[in-house]
Amino acid sequence: xxxxxxxxxxxxxxxxxxxxxxxxxxxxxxxxxxxxxxxxxxxxxxxxxxxxxxxxxxxxxxxxxxxxxxxxxxxxxxxxxxxxxxxxxxxxxxxxx
Numbered sequence: 001x002x003x004x005x006x007x008x009x010x011x012x013x014x015x016x017x018x019x020x021x022x023x024x025x026x027x028x029x030x031x032x033x034x035x036x037x038x039x040x041x042x043x044x045x046x047x048x049x050x051x052x053x054x055x056x057x058x059x060x061x062x063x064x065x066x067x068x069x070x071x072x073x074x075x076x077x078x079x080x081x082x083x084x085x086x087x088x089x090x091x092x093x094x095x096x097x
Contacts, residue, residue, distance in 0.1 A: 036096045036097075037096070037097065039096055040092075040093045040096035040097050043089055043092060043093045043096070044089075044090075044093050046089070047086055047089045047090065047093070050082065050086065051086070054082070
C-alpha cells in the first residue's frame, strides 16, 4: 500500500489491491465467532441454494441463461468459479464446526 505513493501508475496499483478485499471478511466476521455454528449453518444453506439452482438449471426445470456459453443460473455463473467457491465454502463450514 505504501509503495503506491511513488508508483508511476497508482490507479493500476489500487486495481491490484482491490483483489485483496476478500481479506477484510475475516476481521468483519470475527465478532460472529461465538455463534460460529449458526454462521456455518447459513453458509451451508447458501451453498445448497446455489447447488439447487444449478441442478434445476441443468435438469431444464428453469430456463438457462442465454447471455454466454456454459453459463448457469445462481449467484455465480462461471462453472469453474462456482466450483471453487463451493469447495472453499464447504471447507470453511467444516472448519467452523
